[in-house]
Amino acid sequence: MASPKIDRRRQVRDAKVRVRDLSLWYGDTQALFGVDLDVAENEVTALIGPSGCGKSSFLRCLNRMNDLVPSVRIEGTVEIEGQNIYDPSVDVVELRSHIGMVFQKPNPFPKSIYENIAYAPRILGLGARRSELDEIVERSLKRAGLWDEVKDRLETPGLALSGGQQQRLCIARAIAVSPSVVLMDEPCSALDPVATATIEELIDELKDNYTIVIVTHNLQQAARVAGYTAFFHLGKIIEFNDTDTLFTNPQEKKTEDYITGRYG
Structure with a gap:
C-alpha cells in the first residue's frame, strides 16, 4: 500500500511571512522547486541543509535580492503581512527598507561607526534633525549590544572594529x-567562538522585536537559536517543524541522515 503523500505546506500560527509554491531558476538551472513555508512572527526560523541546497537562494527571495541576478526567473508568491512582494506595484527599494539583511562576512561601510548606522535612516528621511539621528544610532547600537563598547568613539571607522564587533x-x-x-545569511561563519556566542545571544534578544530568518550550516547553532527549522535538500523543503521536534524526532529519513552526519 502506497504511503500517503506528505503535505509540503508548512503552516504556523501568526505567520509574518507566507511563501507558496516558490520556484526559482538561474537561466536554465532550477534552484528551488515549489517551496511552501510560513515564517512565524517574532521567532527565529533556521534554514539548514547541505551546501548548494537552495537555502541562500530562498533567503534572497524574501527581499528580492535575486532580482539583481541576470537571467533569474521566479514563480510563486511571497507574502509579508499579506502583501505579495512580487506584485508589480511593489516598490523594491521601499520593500528592502522593511527587510534587514546581514551577510556572511561583516561588511561595514568605509565610514565612521555613527555614519554606518545613520546612513540609511538619513536617506529614507527618518532623521530630519541631528538629535533624531543621534537617537536612532544610540538605540540601534544598544539593541545590537555594541553601544557600551563604542559610545565614546562613534567617529572611529567601522572597519577598525574587531570581526565580531563589525x-x-x-x-x-x-x-x-x-x-x-x-x-541573516550564515552571520557567524567568519567569526571565532566567543564572537559567535555573542551574536547568538543577540539573536535571541532581537526576536522580541523582529522576525528573523537565519541560514546556518551549523546544526548546533540552529538548535540553540531557532524556534523553527526548515531542512532543505536539492531545492526542496524536506521537513519543517519546531526545532526541538525536528532534531529529536525527525519524520523524514533524509532529515535524520543529515542531522546525524551521514551526509552533508
Whole structure:
C-alpha cells in the first residue's frame, strides 16, 4: 500500500511571512522547486541543509535580492503581512527598507561607526534633525549590544572594529530603519567562538522585536537559536517543524541522515 503523500505546506500560527509554491531558476538551472513555508512572527526560523541546497537562494527571495541576478526567473508568491512582494506595484527599494539583511562576512561601510548606522535612516528621511539621528544610532547600537563598547568613539571607522564587533555593527545598521523582518545569511561563519556566542545571544534578544530568518550550516547553532527549522535538500523543503521536534524526532529519513552526519 502506497504511503500517503506528505503535505509540503508548512503552516504556523501568526505567520509574518507566507511563501507558496516558490520556484526559482538561474537561466536554465532550477534552484528551488515549489517551496511552501510560513515564517512565524517574532521567532527565529533556521534554514539548514547541505551546501548548494537552495537555502541562500530562498533567503534572497524574501527581499528580492535575486532580482539583481541576470537571467533569474521566479514563480510563486511571497507574502509579508499579506502583501505579495512580487506584485508589480511593489516598490523594491521601499520593500528592502522593511527587510534587514546581514551577510556572511561583516561588511561595514568605509565610514565612521555613527555614519554606518545613520546612513540609511538619513536617506529614507527618518532623521530630519541631528538629535533624531543621534537617537536612532544610540538605540540601534544598544539593541545590537555594541553601544557600551563604542559610545565614546562613534567617529572611529567601522572597519577598525574587531570581526565580531563589525558583525554587530552590521546588525545595528540593518535594524536602524526599524525593519519588520531581519534576514541573516550564515552571520557567524567568519567569526571565532566567543564572537559567535555573542551574536547568538543577540539573536535571541532581537526576536522580541523582529522576525528573523537565519541560514546556518551549523546544526548546533540552529538548535540553540531557532524556534523553527526548515531542512532543505536539492531545492526542496524536506521537513519543517519546531526545532526541538525536528532534531529529536525527525519524520523524514533524509532529515535524520543529515542531522546525524551521514551526509552533508
